[in-house]
Amino acid sequence: DVQMTQSPSSLSASVGDRVTITCRASRSISSYLNWYQQKPGKAPKLLISSASSLQSGVPSRVSGSGSATDFTLTISSLQPEDFATYYCQQSYTTPWTFGQGTKVEIK
Amino acid sequence: EVQLVESGGGLVQPGGSLRLSCAASGFTFGDYWMHWVRQAPGKGLVWVSRINGDGSSTNYAVSVKGRFTISRDNAKNTLYLQMNSLRAEDTAVYYCATDVGGPWFGEFSLDSWGLGTLVTVSS
Numbered sequence: 001d002v003q004m005t006q007s008p009s010s011l012s013a014s015v016g017d018r019v020t021i022t023c024r025a026s027r028s029i030s031s032y033l034n035w036y037q038q039k040p041g042k043a044p045k046l047l048i049s050s051a052s053s054l055q056s057g058v059p060s061r062v063s064g065s066g067s068a069t070d071f072t073l074t075i076s077s078l079q080p081e082d083f084a085t086y087y088c089q090q091s092y093t094t095p096w097t098f099g100q101g102t103k104v105e106i107k
Numbered sequence: 108e109v110q111l112v113e114s115g116g117g118l119v120q121p122g123g124s125l126r127l128s129c130a131a132s133g134f135t136f137g138d139y140w141m142h143w144v145r146q147a148p149g150k151g152l153v154w155v156s157r158i159n160g161d162g163s164s165t166n167y168a169v170s171v172k173g174r175f176t177i178s179r180d181n182a183k184n185t186l187y188l189q190m191n192s193l194r195a196e197d198t199a200v201y202y203c204a205t206d207v208g209g210p211w212f213g214e215f216s217l218d219s220w221g222l223g224t225l226v227t228v229s230s
Contacts, residue, residue, distance in 0.1 A: 001169070034216045036152070043202055043220035044144075044152060049209060055218060056208065087152055091215040094166040096142075096154035 002026050002090050006099035012107040017078045021102045023071040023088035032092035035064055035073045038101075039084045047086075048073065078104070109133040109219045111203050116224030123193050123228070129186040129203030129221060137161065137181035139206075140213035143188050145199035146223075155201070156188065160212065171197075193228045200225050 003026035013019050023033065031051040036044040046055050048064035051071055061076045075082055083106055088099040115127040129141070143155040156167045156177040165177050176189040186203050200223040205213035 032215060036217075038152070043204075043222060044217070045220075046206070046216055046218040049206075049216040049218075089152070089154070089216075094157070095168045096157075098152045098154065101151045 001095055002029060002093060002097050004088055004090055004097050004099040006086075006088055006102050008102060009100065010103040010105060012105045013078050014107045015078055015080060017107075019075045019078050019082075019104060021073045021086055021088075021104075023066075023073070023099050025069045025071075025090055025092075028068045029090045029092035031067050032090055033064075033066065033071050034089045034091060036087045036089065037082075037084045038087065044087065109207050111205070111219060111221035113201060113203055113221045113224040116201065116226045118227045118229065119193055120230050121194060121228055124189070124191045125193065125226060127188040127190065127201055127203075127224060127226070129188075131184045131186065131203075131205075134205075134207045134219075136179075136184040138212055141177075141179060141186045142204045142213065142217060143177060143186075144202045144204055144217070144220075145197075145226075146202070147196075147199040150199075153199075158186070190226070193226075195228050198226060198228045 005024045033051045035048040038044040052064045085101045085103045110132045112130045142157040158177045174192045178187045202223045204217040204220045206216045206218045208218045
């Protein structure tokens with residue numbers, strides 16, 4: 001299986017901060033990398049597919065980059081609605097695998 | 108509007124069986140890969156299984172292979188997950204999901220999710 005490792009596991013940040021979450025794959029997954037946001041009690045929401053393609057309706061302050069084994073999710077100016085847990089997920093091969101999640105909390 | 112509505116969850120004893128259903132609407136169901144993803148209480152997301160549009164291809168997580176069976180009825184626009192030999196570690200909210208907004212018919216990402224159904228395995 002391809003192991004996905006996110007860092008950090010959690011972070012505290014203030015509104016307006018720039019936030020970066022890293023995801024590393026145990027082997028190359030090309031650009032088959034997706035990012036999801038999940039709020040408590042809710043289903044996940046797809047933010048970015050194919051490493052850098054922003055989904056419709058997702059604000060432009062959110063961006064994704066990377067390829068092969070190293071990927072990044074960046075929120076350029078954190079807003080109150082961005083406090084949530086974020087997951088990366090590879091779809092290069094089955095079984096699909098998710099990172100363990102990064103919880104973004106209010107400082 | 109795309110809707111995915113899971114049902115069939117509940118309390119089951121270890122070793123028991125349960126069948127989950129996911130009723131789909133708002134898109135051409137038979138064109139899309141469909142997936143099950145689960146989340147244990149307070150834990151992260153875990154992909155469980157997927158099935159292609161005509162049901163001819165399926166994949167499973169190692170942890171459920173041989174115990175769970177994914178299937179679909181395109182005439183009824185419904186996805187199923189038959190879960191046998193259930194264990195305490197199968198306790199989770201089970202989501203069905205697909206991707207109707209992208210170009211790959213759910214093969215590579217998940218943009219549409221149901222609300223989930225809770226499965227609790229306990230004696």
